[in-house]
Structure formats: C-alpha cells, structure tokens
Amino acid sequence: MPRPIVLDTDTGVDDALAICLAMRSPEIDVACITAVSGNIDVDYATANILRTLDALEPDRRPPVAKGADRPLVREAVYADEVHGGDGLGGAHALTDDDGRPTYPPSDTPPVQDAAADVILREIRERDGDITLVAVGPLTNIARCVQADPEAIRGVREIAIMGGVFDRPGNVSICAEFNIYADPHAAAIVLGCGAPITLFPLNVTEQVTLTRDAVNRHGSDGLGRFVRDVTGHTMEFAAQYEDAQGMYVHDALTIAYLVDETLFGFREARVTIETAGDISAGLTVADLRDRPRFTDTPNARIALSVDAPRFLALFEDRVLRG
Numbered sequence: 001m002p003r004p005i006v007l008d009t010d011t012g013v014d015d016a017l018a019i020c021l022a023m024r025s026p027e028i029d030v031a032c033i034t035a036v037s038g039n040i041d042v043d044y045a046t047a048n049i050l051r052t053l054d055a056l057e058p059d060r061r062p063p064v065a066k067g068a069d070r071p072l073v074r075e076a077v078y079a080d081e082v083h084g085g086d087g088l089g090g091a092h093a094l095t096d097d098d099g100r101p102t103y104p105p106s107d108t109p110p111v112q113d114a115a116a117d118v119i120l121r122e123i124r125e126r127d128g129d130i131t132l133v134a135v136g137p138l139t140n141i142a143r144c145v146q147a148d149p150e151a152i153r154g155v156r157e158i159a160i161m162g163g164v165f166d167r168p169g170n171v172s173i174c175a176e177f178n179i180y181a182d183p184h185a186a187a188i189v190l191g192c193g194a195p196i197t198l199f200p201l202n203v204t205e206q207v208t209l210t211r212d213a214v215n216r217h218g219s220d221g222l223g224r225f226v227r228d229v230t231g232h233t234m235e236f237a238a239q240y241e242d243a244q245g246m247y248v249h250d251a252l253t254i255a256y257l258v259d260e261t262l263f264g265f266r267e268a269r270v271t272i273e274t275a276g277d278i279s280a281g282l283t284v285a286d287l288r289d290r291p292r293f294t295d296t297p298n299a300r301i302a303l304s305v306d307a308p309r310f311l312a313l314f315e316d317r318v319l320r321g
Contacts, residue, residue, distance in 0.1 A: 003131060003257055004028035008121050008138030009069070009250070010038025010178075011048035012083035014234045017209075017318065018135055018223060018250035019052045024317040027258050030062045031122050031130065033190045034115035035168065038136040038181050040087030040277040045136075048087050050106035055225040058321075068139035073236040074280075079162070079177055082236050083237050089232035091225075094235025097312035101230065115118035116143040120151055131257065134189075135161040135250035142185035143194045153193040158254045162186065163283035165301070172281065176201050179272060180281030196299040197268065200254050200283065203263065203302040207252065207310055210245035213319065222321030255310050256302070262313075264304035267297035280313070282286040 005028055022028050033053075035045040046066045053061055070076045072280035086092040094102040111118065119140065122130055132139050132155055135305040145152045147202030152158075163186075169175040179186045190196065211234050230246060237243035255262055266287060273282035285301065 001240065002027055004031045004126060004129065005131045005133050005257065006031055006122055007033045008036060008115070008119070008132065008136060008140050009033065009045065009049065010036050010040065010132045011045040011052070012039030012087045012277050013229050013246070014089060014248050014250045015039065015135055016048060016052045016127055016229055017248050018254050019049065019225065019249050020226070020318045020321070021254040021314060023053070023056050023058050024321060025254065025258050028254070029050065032063045032065060032118055034065045034067050034119060034140055036067045036115065036136045036140045037069050037071070037076055038272060039083045041064055041076070041078065043131045046067070046110050047105065050108060050110070051091070051103050053108070055103065055222060057140060061119065064110045065118040066110050068143065070239065071137060072184045074182065074184070077181050079171070082233055084232040087251055089229045093230045094228055097179065103225075104143065115140045116147060119144050120148055123151045123155055129156055131156050132158045133253050133257070135253055136237045137181040138185040138189045139170045141181045142182070142188040145188050145222055149192060152263060153191050155194050157195045157197060158189065159197045159199070159256060160189070160249045161199045161204065161253045161293050163198055164286055165200055165283060167201055169281070170201060174279055175281030177281070179283055183272050183281045186281075187274050190270050190272060190298055193277040194221045197256065198299045199249070199256070199267070200301060201249070203249045203305050204245050204249035204252050206305050207248060207307045208243065208245040209311070209314070213245070213315065214313070217315070217319040223319050225317060240244065243290060251314060252288070252302070252310065258313065263269070263302045264305050265300045267293045267300050269297050270299045
C-alpha cells in the first residue's frame, strides 16, 4: 500500500526534484502539494509546483494549494540567488525553437482553499494516517499546529528537510535556510509532539548530483526538465563553492520514504534559537557520545546516507524519466 503524504514546499530547484522523485515512486501516494514562501515568494512557489507537475504528466494529478506568504514573525527572506529569479533556474523564460515557452504557465489552477486548511482536511479524512513532508520553511505546518494541535500530534510522521548541527550553515554561519527563514514556526513544529524525522545539512550535503549525470539524460522527457531547471544552481555551486554539481537536499526526504535503510539516524532533543540576531535559526541538539542528561528526544536526525544508492535511485526514477 503506498504511503500517503502531504508535500509542503517552497518550490525551488531541489524542491522540484523532490516532487519528481515523489511522483515517480510507487511507494508514495502524494495526496496534495502545498506551497510556502521560502526559496522564492509563495506565488512563484505555487506556479513552480504546477509547472513541475505539467512536466511530469502524471496519471493522477494531486491538488495544489497556496500557503503562507510570509513567516510567522520575521520578515521574508528568499534564496533566488541560488534558485534563479523564478525559483526554477530561469526555466520560465526558456523557449523552444519555434519561440513558444518550453514550460508555459500551467492551465491547471491551485485549489481555492489555503494550504493549512487543505493539510488539516487530509489529516482528518485519513484519521492521521498520513506523513507530512516539509521541505521549506515550516510556516504552513506551524499554522496547522496552532489551529488543531491534536490533529498534528496524531499524524504518522513529519519528515523535515532542515537544520544543521555542529557545523556552519548555508544561509548564516550557524543556520540552515529553511529553519532560518521561519525559526518561530520551526520551534512550534518541533514542540508539537508528533514523530519527527529531520534531514539536516549534515546528511543532505553528503550527496552531490553532478552536471555529468544530469547531462547524460538531458535530451528529452523528464531528464530534459531536470537539466533545464538545475543549470543555474549548478553554475552557482561551481562559482561560489567550487563544486562539480549541486546538493539535492529536499529529495533525500522523499528517498527516506522509499527506502529508510539508505540512512543512519540518531535520536535527540532539538531546540531552535528564535531570539538571537546572529544566531537566529540555530538548531541545537546534544549529539555527543556520552550518557544523556538532556530532555527526552523529540526528533530522529538523519546523519548518514548511502550516497551511491540514493543517486542510483534518483537516476533510475527521475533522470531516466
């Protein structure tokens, strides 16, 4: 039986790849996809979900809902320098030889209901038997907690791409972007009482999708879409990080739902810094190899991944699509 999920995303480049992997994995039933402000503003994030689904041409198209357009407390921050001005690496502006847009605006609109309402409805209709997969800032999920904490506490699991432990972040010296963008939301979700599995930079930066791998399958179909949307991020990584490819952070949360044995985990109590100016979005957990004197763990943290197996899975299901 496929595992039902809600996929909540701030649809930048790696988010689009996560959508592709989820939709191409028979182990997963994507009940709905919801957009949140993060990598790009929520209007672009919503449009990018729809464009990605158009590229996938699925037999069953999940409903798409627009969510929060700003964090709970802080001002919005974006990562368009990494993902391009449209969040899809400039794919909105690409044209075919005849001058027509390669990835035109979708003819399928999002649903009218707000993302938090859609998420809560899915939870209630399934009596909690659903996994929330959050690969952007946690604003939408936090709003669900605020509206119905019991419903969120009863979900099967919340899988989150976010955080970094005992090493530098990717948006500040100490914070990962998704948590930094809305630390107050992250604190609410980490305290909600649901089973949580966290995929921090510690594990997502163990996997690099190379330009060569993408180009091998980039002539047509879904492989062409991946080539077109990843080019900008590949260039950014090459220029600023001297990298031969890009991290596919969000896709790892999907791979976990396909094959949990790809990962190694550690349970810990995770807290979020919300008040500091310099340390906003800092994720704190005691990962020392010593008897624990801290509070009861509230999350399971992925700290290792079998990168070759992940890349083989991604190539088979997405790049060859």
